[in-house]
Amino acid sequence: xxxxxxxxxxxxxxxxxxxxxxxxxxxxxxxxxxxxxxxxxxxxxxxxxxxxxxxxxxxxxxxxxxxxxxxxxxxxxxxxxxxxxxxxxxxxxxxxxxxxxxxxxxxxxxxxxxxxxxxxxxxxxxxxxxxxxxxxxxxxxxxxxxxxxxxxxxxxxxxxxxxxxxxxxxxxxxxxxxxxxxxxxxxxxxxxxxxxxxxxxxxxxxxxxxxxxxxxxxxxxxxxxxxxxxxxxxxxxxxxxxxxxxxxxxxxxxxxxxxxxxxxxxxxxxxxxxxxxxxxxxxxxxxxxxxxxxxxxxxxxxxxxxxxxxxxxxxxxxxxxxxxxxxxxxxxxxxxxxxxxxxxxxxxxxxxxxxxxxxxxxxxxxxxxxxxxxxxxxxxxxxxxxxxxxxxxxxxxxxxxxxxxxxxxxxxxxxxxxxxxxxxxxxxxxxxxxxxxxxxxxxxxxxxxxxxxxxxxxxxxxxxxxxxxxxxxxxxxxxxxxxxxxxxxxxxxxxxxxxxxxxxxxxxxxxxxxxxxxxxxxxxxxxxxxxxxxxxxxxxxxxxxxxxxxxxxxxxxxxxxxxxxxxxxxxxxxxxxxxxxxxxxxxxxxxxxxxxxxxxxxxxxxxxxxxxxxxxxxxxxxxxxxxxxxxxxxxxxxxxxxxxxxxxxxxxxxxxxxxxxxxxxxxxxxxxxxxxxxxxxxxxxxxxxxxxxxxxxxxxxxxxxxxxxxxxxxxxxxxxxxxxxxxxxxxxxxxxxxxxxxxxxxxxxxxxxxxxxxxxxxxxxxxxxxxxxxxxxxxxxxxxxxxxxxxxxxxxxxxxxxxxxxxxxxxxxxxxxxxxxxxxxxxxxxxxxxxxx
Numbered sequence: 001x002x003x004x005x006x007x008x009x010x011x012x013x014x015x016x017x018x019x020x021x022x023x024x025x026x027x028x029x030x031x032x033x034x035x036x037x038x039x040x041x042x043x044x045x046x047x048x049x050x051x052x053x054x055x056x057x058x059x060x061x062x063x064x065x066x067x068x069x070x071x072x073x074x075x076x077x078x079x080x081x082x083x084x085x086x087x088x089x090x091x092x093x094x095x096x097x098x099x100x101x102x103x104x105x106x107x108x109x110x111x112x113x114x115x116x117x118x119x120x121x122x123x124x125x126x127x128x129x130x131x132x133x134x135x136x137x138x139x140x141x142x143x144x145x146x147x148x149x150x151x152x153x154x155x156x157x158x159x160x161x162x163x164x165x166x167x168x169x170x171x172x173x174x175x176x177x178x179x180x181x182x183x184x185x186x187x188x189x190x191x192x193x194x195x196x197x198x199x200x201x202x203x204x205x206x207x208x209x210x211x212x213x214x215x216x217x218x219x220x221x222x223x224x225x226x227x228x229x230x231x232x233x234x235x236x237x238x239x240x241x242x243x244x245x246x247x248x249x250x251x252x253x254x255x256x257x258x259x260x261x262x263x264x265x266x267x268x269x270x271x272x273x274x275x276x277x278x279x280x281x282x283x284x285x286x287x288x289x290x291x292x293x294x295x296x297x298x299x300x301x302x303x304x305x306x307x308x309x310x311x312x313x314x315x316x317x318x319x320x321x322x323x324x325x326x327x328x329x330x331x332x333x334x335x336x337x338x339x340x341x342x343x344x345x346x347x348x349x350x351x352x353x354x355x356x357x358x359x360x361x362x363x364x365x366x367x368x369x370x371x372x373x374x375x376x377x378x379x380x381x382x383x384x385x386x387x388x389x390x391x392x393x394x395x396x397x398x399x400x401x402x403x404x405x406x407x408x409x410x411x412x413x414x415x416x417x418x419x420x421x422x423x424x425x426x427x428x429x430x431x432x433x434x435x436x437x438x439x440x441x442x443x444x445x446x447x448x449x450x451x452x453x454x455x456x457x458x459x460x461x462x463x464x465x466x467x468x469x470x471x472x473x474x475x476x477x478x479x480x481x482x483x484x485x486x487x488x489x490x491x492x493x494x495x496x497x498x499x500x501x502x503x504x505x506x507x508x509x510x511x512x513x514x515x516x517x518x519x520x521x522x523x524x525x526x527x528x529x530x531x532x533x534x535x536x537x538x539x540x541x542x543x544x545x546x547x548x549x550x551x552x553x554x555x556x557x558x559x560x561x562x563x564x565x566x567x568x569x570x571x572x573x574x575x576x577x578x579x580x581x582x583x584x585x586x587x588x589x590x591x592x593x594x595x596x597x598x599x600x601x602x603x604x605x606x607x608x609x610x611x612x613x614x615x616x617x618x619x620x621x622x623x624x625x626x627x628x629x630x631x632x633x634x635x636x637x638x639x640x641x642x643x644x645x646x647x648x649x650x651x652x653x654x655x656x657x658x659x660x661x662x663x664x665x666x667x668x669x670x671x672x673x674x675x676x677x678x679x680x681x682x683x684x685x686x687x688x689x690x691x692x693x694x695x696x697x698x699x700x701x702x703x704x705x706x707x708x709x710x711x712x713x714x715x716x717x718x719x720x721x722x723x724x725x726x727x728x729x730x731x732x733x734x735x736x737x738x739x740x741x742x743x744x745x746x747x748x749x750x751x752x753x754x755x756x757x758x759x760x761x762x763x764x765x766x767x768x769x770x771x772x773x774x775x776x777x778x779x780x781x782x783x784x785x786x787x788x789x790x791x792x793x794x795x796x797x798x799x800x801x802x803x804x805x806x807x808x809x810x811x812x813x814x815x816x817x818x819x820x821x822x823x824x825x826x827x828x829x830x831x832x833x834x835x836x837x
Contacts, residue, residue, distance in 0.1 A: 088156070095162040096125060097313045097335075099359055107154070107161060108141055115154055115161065116141035125163075126335070128171040167311035170336025176299065177331065178342035189744050190220040191659035195668050198652050204645035209234045213252075219741035223258035223267075226740075227251075250395055257740060259296055261710060266293040271392065274488075275385040277406025277420030279431020279449040283489040286398050287389015294383070296739065298711050304378040304413050306345060306352055306370030311337040314358040321353040322346050323470075348372055348468050349441050373443055375435045377410030384408075391424075391489050400424050402488055413437075418447065422488040427453045429487055431460075442467040451486050458485030474506035483527045495528045515541025532556060558583050571595065587611045597629040618642045631703075633667050660744045664703050672709035672737030676702045678717065679749035681726045687716045700749070709739040717747055725822060727752050727794075755795040755816055758827030759788045759803060767831060771805045788828065808833035 089108045094101040105121035119133045119140035131147060133140045144152045149166035195215040202208045210233040218225045234246045253271035260266070268289045275291055276282035294300050308318075318331045320343060327344045343352045349371045357363045377383065384407045390398040402424035409417045414437035421430040433447030444465045451458045459482055466475030479501045486497075500523070507518035518538045525531035538551035547566045552559060563579045572595030579588045593605035606624040625638040633654025640647045653668050659675045678684040678696040686694040686702050694702040707713045716732045729748040737743045759767045766788030773782045773790045777799040782790045784803075795816050803810050810831040816824070 090159070092154070092159050092161045094121075094125065095160060097164060099314055101125060105161070108136065108139075114143065114145045115152060116143045117161075118142075126171075127165070127169050128336070129169045165313070167313050167336050170334065173333050173336060173338035175331065175333070175338070175340050176342045177328065177340065177344070178299075178305075188219065188221045188738055188741050189660040191218075191657060191742060193217045193219070193655060193657040193669060193742070195655045195670070196653065197668070199649065200651075201647070201649040203647040207234055217740065219738075223256060224740040225256045226254070228253045252395060259293065259739060261296045264292060264294050264296050264300065266291060266296070274387055274404060275406055277385070277408075277431070278418040278433040278447050279429045279451075279487070280404050280406045280420035280422050281487040281489060284392040285387070285389045285402070286392050287387060289385060289387040289389075291385035291387075292383040296710055298708065301342075302377050302381060302383070302410075303372045303374070304376055304410075305341055305372065306343040306368050307339060307341040308343060308352075308354055308366060308368050309337075309339055310354075310356065310366060312356065312358060314360060316356050316358045319355040319357070320344050321355065322350065324353075343368060343370070345370055345372060347470060350470055371437060371441060371443075375416065375443055375445065376414070376437065377408055377416045379410045379413050381410040382407070393489065393491075400426060400489075404488065424488055427451065427486055427488060427490070433462075438465070440467070441469055449485070449487075451484075453484070453486050456484035458482040460485045471509045472507065474504075476502075476504045478502050496526055498524060499527050500525045512542075515539060585612055597627050597634075600629055600631070603627045618644060629667060631666060633665075657742070659742050662701060662744070664701065666703040666705060669705050669742075671705075672707040672713075672739065673742040674704045674707055674713070674715065674735045674737060674745045675742060676704055676715060677744070677746045677748075678702070679726075679747060680751035681722055681749040684717055684747075684749070685721055687718070689714050690716070707735060707737050709737055712736055715745055717749075722749060725752055726750065750794075752794045753796065753816060754823045755792050756823060756825045757790045757792060757795075757801070757814070757829060758825065759784060759790060759812075759831050760828040762830055762832055767803065768805060771803055774802045774804070776800045776802060803831050803833070804836070805833055807836050809836045810834065 090106070091104045092107045094103075094105050103124075105125075106118040108116050108118075110116070116134065116136075119142050122131070122142040129149075131142050133142050135141070144150065144161075144163075149168060151164040153162040153164075154160075155162070193216075195217075196212065198210070198212045200208065200210045210231075212231045214229045214231075216227045216229075228251075230250045230252055232246075232248045232250075255268055255270035255272055258267045268291075269287075271284070271286050272289060274280065274283050274285055275289075294302055312333060312335050314335050316333055316335075318333060318340065319326055320328050322344060323346070331340065333340070340354075343354070345352065350369075352368045352370060354366045354368060355363060356366060385405060387402075387404045389402065391400040391402060392398050402422060404420070404422040406420040407418070411417050416435045418433040418435070419431070422428065429449060429451040431447060431449030433445060435443065435445045438444045442465060444463070446463045447461075449460045451460075460479065461481075462477070462479035464475065464477035467473065481498055483495070483497060483499070486492075490497075502524075503520075503522040505518070505520040507516065509516040516539070518540075519536065521533070521535040523531060523533045532555075534553070534555045536551060536553045538549065540547065540549040542548075545568045547564075549562075549564045551562045553562075554560075560580065560582045562581075565577045567575045569575060573593065575590070575592050577588070577590045580586065587609065589607060589609040591605065591607035594603045597603045604624070604626040607622075609621045609623070611619055611621075621640060621642045623638070623640045626636065628635045633652055635652045636650070638649045654665060655667065655669045656665050657663070657669075657675075662675055662677070664675055676686050676694065676696065678686075678700040680700060682696055682698045682700055684696045684700070684702075685692050686696065686704060688704065688706065693706055694704050696702040704715065713735045714732060715735050717728070719728050719731050722728055727750050729750070731747070733745050733747065735743050735745050757773065759771070759773070761767060766786075767784050769783075769785060771784040771790075773784060773792070775781070775792065775795065777796050778794060780792060780794060782792050784790045795814065797816050797818070799814055799816075801812050801814055803812065810833050812829050812831060814826065814829070816826060
């Protein structure tokens with residue numbers, strides 16, 4: 001309550017009255033208050049009489065101490081509720097759309113009894129709609145009558161105002177349910193990373209071959225430079241006592257990348273693969289490319305995700321249902337219009353049911369159909385690529401300079417356009433296409449491309465349609481190309497180029513009792529008159545956890561019949577059996593495997609294969625394998641035994657790196673990673689989102705290779721797992737690595753070396769209490785206590801301390817040996833105090 005003021009001689013008394021908008025003064029006079037009051041004229045006269053009766057016998061200072069709320073309360077007791085019979089200005093309770101609001105608001109009525117509300121009270125109700133206010137006696141008021149979308153009812157007896165407003169009176173709410181925690185990447189520390197893979201194999205007594213690939217990456221704030229190489233070594237021991245060794249080294253590519261996460265683009269210089277588009281093929285090249293890269297933002301989706309557009313008059317809770325089952329967590333929205341994107345989905349298309357329950361438990365259901373396919377871009381999205389360079393038909397040869405560009409536009413929620421063009425010294429091509437969401441759940445595509453070469457001009461036309469719901473799917477496509485149609489880098493002769501390509505597929509789920517069936521057919525013809533056809537039919541059914549499938553494939557090689565049986569076992573292991581028959585030949589194979597290794601551990605597998613003599617001379621084969629993963633990398637060994645001899649293959653893969661001056665090694669790294677430092681403390685577990693991912697080594701370093709690029713990754717240590725002699729500066733750090741490179745995460749754990757120094761003067765007496773001890777290397781200070789003892793929290797192994805007693809000082813060299821004592825007692829040290837210089 002604000003400070004009370006005693007009125008002047010000719011001034012009526014006043015007291016502060018509190019409302020939503022702060023302090024408001026009621027002048028108790030014989031006339032009605034200008035802005036209105038709870039009291040009518042009779043009320044005010046009686047209140048003033050009551051005040052005069054109480055205050056006349058006492059002095060003004062004593063009357064000043066009477067609390068105003070008590071006086072108002074007594075006035076109400078004397079007058080009852082007679083003052084509420086007429087509509088008058090004052091403080092009213094507020095009800096919005098049937099829900100009582102906290103506090104109360106000031107209402108002022110004009111001569112025509114039209115209500116206005118104090119502007120601050122109006123804003124406190126959460127309304128965002130702008131209503132011009134008026135000024136009255138220095139107070140901003142918002143008229144309540146005559147506003148579209150608002151109905152006002154005033155109950156003078158209950159001092160209550162009810163407002164019925166439309167959702168448009170509130171602010172707009174926008175929410176994305178599946179957006180991950182995107183963060184700004186941490187500063188890119190300079191570093192280097194070498195991913196390697198080495199493989200040795202031998203088949204019978206023929207030869208021993210070794211293959212290796214190396215990917216060297218140099219990264220920093222400027223971007224990433226990557227060099228990829230391969231080496232092959234063959235050692236032959238046939239028909240000679242001296243082995244013949246053949247070596248071949250190949251440079252697979254050299255590329256520099258620079259990502260722009262803000263604009264979702266990537267600039268590349270060097271060897272790469274051309275981004276395919278309508279009229280633009282996917283070929284190897286060396287040059288410069290600038291293109292869209294939506295993967296730089298993990299929360300960004302090119303798909304037209306299902307979105308709910310609705311409005312609520314009250315705070316509401318949303319629940320989501322797929323196939324009549326609730327999925328995800330409920331979401332709360334404020335009153336007003338809202339947009340909820342990223343609704344949960346299953347499959348390519350379907351319907352999401354959203355149950356909306358408001359604060360008064362009123363419920364309604366909204367159905368949102370969805371259609372998600374990579375063929376359609378969301379509305380307004382534009383993807384592009386611009387490339388200039390030379391074709392690379394072979395790894396060691398560049399030729400034919402060219403320019404190429406490809407684009408995709410999300411024209412609307414149901415239409416996506418494609419366009420592309422390529423130009424070289426020997427050929428040019430241009431193409432355009434459109435993907436359209438047709439009737440129901442059908443999606444159609446049509447594309448047309450033209451090419452021109454020194455010999456002739458050609459064209460290609462294609463069209464496709466596909467349809468899919470929760471139980472069925474089918475599709476068909478057809479394309480026709482002229483004999484002269486030629487794209488960039490095309491080496492086909494005219495008579496061998498494709499002419500007609502026709503395909504069809506259909507699948508149907510028949511229910512849990514009957515399983516599902518599928519059929520497909522395709523035919524490819526070239527300009528030489530040759531054609532190839534292939535067709536298949538299949539059936540699949542699950543019997544509990546066991547899955548059974550039958551299929552038949554017919555091609556130029558004959559008809560292949562196949563039966564497969566998959567049986568999951570305990571602890572993630574599985575057993576599978578397959579039988580194949582083609583013509584007079586048949587084969588049966590059985591495999592057993594333990595779960596694959598995703599972290600540290602070992603997995604193994606084994607099996608047997610039996611064949612008849614028609615298809616192969618090897619009637620039986622036995623095979624086995626083992627996979628291992630450790631801090632040092634990934635390793636594996638495969639072995640096959642047959643009547644013709646045994647063969648084996650051994651492999652290992654890992655990484656070596658340097659980041660911010662720290663060396664590290666580990667398994668192969670293909671994404672974002674972090675090098676974590678636990679400072680002076682070794683063997684400290686590291687957690688990512690509360691799951692253990694690594695343990696620091698004897699030097700306090702740990703490599704975490706499971707980070708999501710451009711997302712927030714919470715790395716943490718648990719203070720209770722850190723020994724007491726260490727001090728933890730921070731136990732949680734959010735790491736946001738880039739897509740190509742790593743970050744250094746330092747928890748700055750420092751080992752404390754507490755010690756008690758015993759200080760004495762040359763005569764053997766303890767230094768006086770209060771003397772100051774200053775560690776010169778660390779800056780730590782302490783006071784001398786009883787018996788000349790000074791406690792230091794962190795005393796270096798070798799340092800100098802300065803002791804000051806008034807105007808005298810001395811310096812001591814301290815050598816603190818390592819000890820298991822958590823608080824060693826050192827000394828006594830003789831301090832020869834001298835006058836300070």
